[in-house]
Each structure stands twice: as structure tokens, then as C-alpha cells.
Amino acid sequence: MKVIFIHPHGSNFMPGVQDITTIFNIMPPLGIMSIAAWLERHNIEVEIIDCYATPLGVDDLADEVIRRRPDAVGFSTTTSAFREGYRIASAIKERDARIVTVFGGAHPCTMGAPLLDDFPAIDYLVIGEGEQTMLELAQAGFKGVESLPGIAFRRDGKGVFTSQRELIANLDDLPFPAYHLLPGFPERYTLPLFSFPTAPNTSIISSRGCPYACSYCDRSVFSRGFRFNSPEYIVEHVAMLNRDYGIRHVFFYDDLFTFDRKRVAEFCDLKAKRGLKVTYNCIARLEHVDEELLALLKRSGCWQVNFGIESGDPEVLKKHRKFYGLDEVGKKLQMVKKAGMRVKGLFMIGLPGEDEAAIRRTIDYALSLPLEEINVTKFTPFPGAPIYKTIREQGEFDENWELMNCMNFVFVPTGMTKEQLERLYNEFIRRFYHRTRIHWGYTKMLWKSPHSILVFLRHLPEILAFERKQKW
Structure with a gap:
């Protein structure tokens, strides 16, 4: 077979x-x-x-x-x-x-x-x-x-x-992913530019599922439960990548890497005891962040923490995800920077219920935060997300599957136009990145992420052509 x-x-x-x-x-x-x-x-x-x-x-x-x-x-x-x-x-x-x-x-x-x-x-x-x-x-x-x-x-x-299959109870029973079956691994693979200090690098997923119920998230594969690999398994996974492939940095691509505090603490302790010289990034929810957690992450080699902030409009947040006080976000992000790690914010525009004023609040809010980098996606109503059931009641939806990749506005909220959304999206990117503080931050990447700088310079013509198309 x-x-x-x-x-x-x-x-x-x-x-x-x-x-x-x-x-x-x-x-x-x-x-x-x-x-x-x-x-x-x-x-x-x-x-x-x-x-x-x-x-x-x-x-x-x-x-x-x-x-x-x-x-x-x-x-x-x-x-x-x-x-x-x-x-x-x-x-x-x-x-x-x-x-x-x-x-x-x-x-x-x-x-x-x-x-x-x-x-x-x-x-x-x-x-x-x-x-x-x-x-x-x-x-x-x-x-x-x-x-x-x-x-x-x-x-x-x-x-x-046929029928629903029971979820795998113990994820540690699974072998490590078959990296050896990827031709050109790890050289052909790379994390997003400027999101790592060194190469080669790769990603790991150490948990499955999510207990939260954000309106835009598809949980069709792993459901809303939450299961995770043990600290011992994760450390062995990182050690294998370092030993067999020379990996020097990993990105924990879990939605909720920091959800279980005990697991994080044990992972950090085991990694230090093994003397693994591998740095990492992770995604964290703002609700989990405090000085004790950040100290653990930094001590064990965490280089960057990503946060799903999504919107700077309180009413939009209340509608689509668990609400948190926007005035607290800046304080939490500043704690991450004070602990010595980079901070990346993840945003989304074009959500149901948004208008131009709400999106401008998000743009102004993002510019007020101590972020080194952002990722802005275009809201996409995936069939497995809770919002999908009523999406046509909240705007115009072109359900073209091939364009549903968070890089195209297939949904336009009531009262807005696609041209308006594109203009605001481009303005968001332009206003964030065309600032002296951000330019200086990337200048410092000459020694913080030299591999990224080399790749950036090598492909500068493609980048400039892309920027011209996007009118940034």
C-alpha cells in the first residue's frame, strides 16, 4: 500500500x-x-x-x-x-x-x-x-x-x-510529524520575514482545539475541546529538530500555547535543563499575560509573542470575541517589551457590524500600541465559523471559495463598499509601517535578524513591485 x-x-x-x-x-x-x-x-x-x-x-x-x-x-x-x-x-x-x-x-x-x-x-x-x-x-x-x-x-x-470518530485522547501517542518527507526541508521552508532571529527555522503545533467561541474561527477539524502535548514531548520535538535538521528557531503555531500555565512552566524548565539553544515565538491571549508568565517565556528563549487583537472598536469586539478592556492591552504589550521580547499584533478588518469609523478606530488604536509588527487580514466568513450561518443578513457575501484566503474582501458589511475596505486596508498598512519608529526597528534587524535582511535585499524588486500594486 x-x-x-x-x-x-x-x-x-x-x-x-x-x-x-x-x-x-x-x-x-x-x-x-x-x-x-x-x-x-x-x-x-x-x-x-x-x-x-x-x-x-x-x-x-x-x-x-x-x-x-x-x-x-x-x-x-x-x-x-x-x-x-x-x-x-x-x-x-x-x-x-x-x-x-x-x-x-x-x-x-x-x-x-x-x-x-x-x-x-x-x-x-x-x-x-x-x-x-x-x-x-x-x-x-x-x-x-x-x-x-x-x-x-x-x-x-x-x-x-458514517459517524463521528472520537478524538485522540493522548496526543503524545503520535510520532513527530514526518519532516523527512519534505524535499528541501528545512532550507526551502521559512517563517515570515523578520519574525525570527536566525535560520534554519520551522513551526510546531503542540495542541489541538480551542475552548473559546470567536465568531470568525473555524473549529470543524478539532472542535472546541482543548488537548495538548506534554512538556516532555514538546522538548523532545524541539531537540529532534535541532539535532536532525539544525533548526535554531521554532514558531509554536498553537492558538493557545500559553493556555495551561503549568504546561508552559514545565516546558520552560525542561528546555533550560536540556540546554537547548533554540529560540522560539508563540501566540498568546492577552488574558493569560502577566509578569510571571513573561519571565518564564523570556528565560526559556522566547523571542516574539503574537497577540490576536483584531479590532480597536469595543462594540465590534463584544460582538465577535471575548471582550477585554482596550485600555489594558497597551499595558500588557508594554510588559512583553519590558521583558525583552518583540510584540506582533494581529488585526482583522471588514467584520460584520463595522463601518468606516470603527475601522479608523482600529487603525488609530493599532498606531497607539507598542507593536513592532502587525498582520492585517481581510475578514473571511468560513463555512465552519459560527458567523457563517447569518452572514448574508449582515452584508454582501461573494462565496467564491478560491478567494476565501483572508487576502480578498469576499464579504462587505452593510453600508460599506469593497473599494472603501481596500482603501482603508491600504491606509492601515501604510500608516503603520511608514513611521520613523518602525523604520528604526527594522534597521536594528541588521543584527537581530540578519537572515531576514539578506532575503529582503535579495528580493527587493519583487517587494517594490508588490508595494506599487498595493498603493502603499
Whole structure:
């Protein structure tokens, strides 16, 4: 039995604009790497084709798959990458109809069995966590699987869902993701520019699920529960990356790395005892931050902390996520800087209920905060998010899956226009980054993140062309 996993890219950055993300930010597809490692542990031959790192046209990719002669091909797709994944699956089926195609990931998990009614080149969907479900499918030879939990298949030509599979109780039972299956790892992969002090670097996910209920978050794969790897497992994971691949910096891509204080404290202590010279970034919620936690993070090598701030308008925040006092945010961020770590703020514009005044409050608020860097996404109502059910009541929604990547305004709140949103988005980026304090901060990166500076200079023509297109 041989399975090839494909991670489709989706040529959908912004229409008419070169996608420069594949130059400055390619992170490994950790989800399919975890499933691949689990299958390998059970003696199933596995390969991975990551279209972000090795882009190929649909026909060339299908030809490559046929050349490798798999029994099945698994696709992990977001909403924006689903149709590209389907085009690849269709091309494979045209060449060899015997190859089984299986789709998993956020979009298939959200849309469920009815997806099979409209996309005949897909044989199975994996709904929910994929490791054990994919293993049992493969062990059964992708036949007679009607009783397996966690899948959708066709019965009398119609998509049907079997039953929910129980979540993996102990994530430490899983092997480390199969980094060794990525051609060019770690050199071909990199964290976002200026978000690391050294290279090579990579990302880790050490937990699954989230107990919070923000209106815009899709929890279709791992649900609202919260499970996590033990401190011992995380330290061994970091040590393996350092020993086997020379990794010197990691990004804990968990939504809630700091949720469990005891786990964080034990991780920091174990990492120090092992003498691991690997720095890291993490994402934290403002509610968790205090001086004790920040001291732990800094002492164990934390370099940057990212915070989801989203909006500077109190009414917008109350509507879409757990509310926190905006006057407290600046104090918390200043505590992070005082502890000696960089601070990045994550914002979103175009949320239901926003108008120009609310977005301007967010822009002014962001400029008042002690942030070194921001990431601003364009609100996208994903099918698995709570807000999706009523989204058409709150504005104009163009449900074009291929553009639903948080880089396109597919939703326009009532009373606004897409042109207005684009103008405010560009103003946000321009006003934040065209400031002396920010310019000086990047100047200091000459010695804080020399690898980023070299990559930046090497690709300066692409950056300038992108800025001209964006009118920043």
C-alpha cells in the first residue's frame, strides 16, 4: 500500500498581484505530516508533495503522481485551496481511475458528505482528526469501509457520513510529524520575514482545539475541546529538530500555547535543563499575560509573542470575541517589551457590524500600541465559523471559495463598499509601517535578524513591485 499526500497551494493570493508569500513565508504542512508519520509507523509507504514549496501545474502534478504509482492520494485542503485540489484529483482520475482519492482538512470537514454529490472525482472524505481514520482506510485497502467512523462515502450515488470518530485522547501517542518527507526541508521552508532571529527555522503545533467561541474561527477539524502535548514531548520535538535538521528557531503555531500555565512552566524548565539553544515565538491571549508568565517565556528563549487583537472598536469586539478592556492591552504589550521580547499584533478588518469609523478606530488604536509588527487580514466568513450561518443578513457575501484566503474582501458589511475596505486596508498598512519608529526597528534587524535582511535585499524588486500594486 502506497499513499501520496498532496498539499494544494491555490493560485488565489490577490487577482492581478504576484504572490510573494512563497518567497517570504513557507511553513510545513504539519497536518498531513502528522498523518503521514502515523501511517509510516504502521508500515504504510507514504510520500508528500507540498505545492507551496514545489509548485507544479495541474497536468505536471498529475503526471508526477502517476509516475510514482500510488494506491491512493490524500488531499488536505482549506476552503481557498479546495478547487485546485479537486482539479488535481480530476486530472489523476482521468489518467488512472483506479487510484483512490481522499480529501480532508478544514473545508471537507465543514462541508461534509454533500460535497461528494457535486465533486465526483473524490472517493472519500475524512471528517475530523485524520490520523486513525486514514490509517484504517488504508489498512482496509479503501474497500468495505462503511462501518469506519469519521468518513463520508457514496451510497447509491449519494454522499453519506458514517459517524463521528472520537478524538485522540493522548496526543503524545503520535510520532513527530514526518519532516523527512519534505524535499528541501528545512532550507526551502521559512517563517515570515523578520519574525525570527536566525535560520534554519520551522513551526510546531503542540495542541489541538480551542475552548473559546470567536465568531470568525473555524473549529470543524478539532472542535472546541482543548488537548495538548506534554512538556516532555514538546522538548523532545524541539531537540529532534535541532539535532536532525539544525533548526535554531521554532514558531509554536498553537492558538493557545500559553493556555495551561503549568504546561508552559514545565516546558520552560525542561528546555533550560536540556540546554537547548533554540529560540522560539508563540501566540498568546492577552488574558493569560502577566509578569510571571513573561519571565518564564523570556528565560526559556522566547523571542516574539503574537497577540490576536483584531479590532480597536469595543462594540465590534463584544460582538465577535471575548471582550477585554482596550485600555489594558497597551499595558500588557508594554510588559512583553519590558521583558525583552518583540510584540506582533494581529488585526482583522471588514467584520460584520463595522463601518468606516470603527475601522479608523482600529487603525488609530493599532498606531497607539507598542507593536513592532502587525498582520492585517481581510475578514473571511468560513463555512465552519459560527458567523457563517447569518452572514448574508449582515452584508454582501461573494462565496467564491478560491478567494476565501483572508487576502480578498469576499464579504462587505452593510453600508460599506469593497473599494472603501481596500482603501482603508491600504491606509492601515501604510500608516503603520511608514513611521520613523518602525523604520528604526527594522534597521536594528541588521543584527537581530540578519537572515531576514539578506532575503529582503535579495528580493527587493519583487517587494517594490508588490508595494506599487498595493498603493502603499
